[in-house]
Amino acid sequence: MSVAYAQRARKILCIGRNYVDHIKELNNVKPSSPFFFLKPSSSILLPNEGPMLAPKGVIVHYEVELALIMGKTLKNLDPAKFGKKEAIDAIDGYALAVDMTARNIQDEAKKKGLPWSIGKGFDTFLPLSHYIPKSQIPDPHNVNLHLELNGEKRQNDSTGLMIFDIPKILTTMSSIMTIQPGDLILTGTPKGVGSVRPGDKITAGLSVNGKEIEEGKIAFI
Amino acid sequence: MSVAYAQRARKILCIGRNYVDHIKELNNVKPSSPFFFLKPSSSILLPNEGPMLAPKGVIVHYEVELALIMGKTLKNLDPAKFGKKEAIDAIDGYALAVDMTARNIQDEAKKKGLPWSIGKGFDTFLPLSHYIPKSQIPDPHNVNLHLELNGEKRQNDSTGLMIFDIPKILTTMSSIMTIQPGDLILTGTPKGVGSVRPGDKITAGLSVNGKEIEEGKIAFI
Ligand SMILES: [Mg+2]
Ligand SMILES: [Mg+2]
Ligand SMILES: [Mg+2]
Numbered sequence: 001m002s003v004a005y006a007q008r009a010r011k012i013l014c015i016g017r018n019y020v021d022h023i024k025e026l027n028n029v030k031p032s033s034p035f036f037f038l039k040p041s042s043s044i045l046l047p048n049e050g051p052m053l054a055p056k057g058v059i060v061h062y063e064v065e066l067a068l069i070m071g072k073t074l075k076n077l078d079p080a081k082f083g084k085k086e087a088i089d090a091i092d093g094y095a096l097a098v099d100m101t102a103r104n105i106q107d108e109a110k111k112k113g114l115p116w117s118i119g120k121g122f123d124t125f126l127p128l129s130h131y132i133p134k135s136q137i138p139d140p141h142n143v144n145l146h147l148e149l150n151g152e153k154r155q156n157d158s159t160g161l162m163i164f165d166i167p168k169i170l171t172t173m174s175s176i177m178t179i180q181p182g183d184l185i186l187t188g189t190p191k192g193v194g195s196v197r198p199g200d201k202i203t204a205g206l207s208v209n210g211k212e213i214e215e216g217k218i219a220f221i
Numbered sequence: 222m223s224v225a226y227a228q229r230a231r232k233i234l235c236i237g238r239n240y241v242d243h244i245k246e247l248n249n250v251k252p253s254s255p256f257f258f259l260k261p262s263s264s265i266l267l268p269n270e271g272p273m274l275a276p277k278g279v280i281v282h283y284e285v286e287l288a289l290i291m292g293k294t295l296k297n298l299d300p301a302k303f304g305k306k307e308a309i310d311a312i313d314g315y316a317l318a319v320d321m322t323a324r325n326i327q328d329e330a331k332k333k334g335l336p337w338s339i340g341k342g343f344d345t346f347l348p349l350s351h352y353i354p355k356s357q358i359p360d361p362h363n364v365n366l367h368l369e370l371n372g373e374k375r376q377n378d379s380t381g382l383m384i385f386d387i388p389k390i391l392t393t394m395s396s397i398m399t400i401q402p403g404d405l406i407l408t409g410t411p412k413g414v415g416s417v418r419p420g421d422k423i424t425a426g427l428s429v430n431g432k433e434i435e436e437g438k439i440a441f442i
Contacts, residue, residue, distance in 0.1 A: 010262050010263070035335055036336070036339070037336035037338045038261060038336075040259060042231070042232060042399045042400075042401060043398065055396075055397075075344075110335075111334065115237070115258035115336060115337040115338075116336040117258045117259050117338075121259070121398050122397055123296075123397075123399050175276075176276075176339055176343055177261050178344050
């Protein structure tokens with residue numbers, strides 16, 4: 001199993017609000033088109049490199065997400081010509097990701113109209129799994145994502161519930177920023193996000209048709 | 222002259238609202254501590270690689286800024302022990318940067334509490350100069366930044382006017398994200414920002430004690 005992909009990412013793009021029930025649980029407004037933000041590569045936490053560090057006075061939430069590891073350069077894609085087949089062709093592999101979020105800092109930024117970069121970008125705020133070969137995930141819209149807090153299931157939903165599917169995510173992003181090989185794209189989190197306290201243990205993973213994918217397992221404190 | 226530094230940047234961090242008169246011209250609120258956002262490396266526009274591309278329906282503003290090219294790893298710096306000397310020691314070199322901004326998209330994001338990443342991150346939205354050796358800028362708080370629109374001076378101020386100086390910027394950032402060698406840090410723009418229209422020519426540069434620095438010259442359409 002390898003984590004070399006994580007060193008190659010020149011940018012890490014994350015979709016916000018891509019699952020209806022997650023939008024509801026945070027009392028957010030459903031977006032009319034995908035919006036996204038950047039996480040810095042310095043926030044990556046590789047397997048067995050823990051712990052995740054919660055800054056003092058900060059409410060830290062977990063958000064389990066499917067990450068795409070891009071394999072092609074994509075620029076100004078034509079939505080009429082870029083469907084699921086083309087999207088999968090452009091993907092090199094996958095990873096499981098947890099988009100850790102300083103929720104109180106993000107809420108304050110939202111109120112003041114300030115960037116999200118601080119609330120999303122602390123060191124260790126991006127736990128990643130090992131590289132998942134493409135062959136393990138025949139359809140990225142049919143993956144079950146799950147996350148447990150101290151062994152108790154908190155998130156457990158299918159990527160089929162995404163509001164904006166992967167072709168739509170990639171065409172939107174590519175109209176703004178050129179997507180480059182190695183870039184990581186986080187596709188949003190399903191419902192069930194919540195906060196972690198010192199000593200809490202997070203485990204997360206993904207399964208396809210009931211079969212757990214070894215490379216996708218994450219565990220950290 | 223070299224632009225190799227631009228390929229090495231693992232992240233690009235930009236301070237917002239760091240000059241009083243620029244805060245006033247956009248009717249913004251003065252921050253009580255430095256805040257910042259990320260630009261993607263895909264937005265870099267190298268010298269002679271123009272043109273800058275304004276997306277349709279977008280009001281694009283120029284913001285001339287001094288960029289620091291970092292030379293050291295900085296993490297959780299102690300403000301009491303990190304002054305101007307230590308800051309300069311941690312810098313590898315400089316560049317002139319123009320933080321192009323889709324102002325109407327940013328304004329909309331601010332109103333809705335959404336990330337700034339789209340408004341700041343379009344391809345070509347980060348024109349950069351050649352590498353400026355550290356020896357050319359003995360004091361980064363004593364640099365004159367200037368920008369001309371079609372030959373007419375629009376921005377022309379000293380970096381001495383920064384609200385938060387470079388030690389303060391670096392200690393704040395390093396308490397959130399580890400700064401890595403090669404990272405680029407944009408230090409904010411002085412007053413005089415404004416929009417560009419198709420065909421407009423932007424030139425920009427910087428001088429130290431009245432002497433223009435060759436490597437810092439930028440020109441693009
Ligand atoms: Mg997320
Ligand atoms: Mg942002
Ligand atoms: Mg700026």
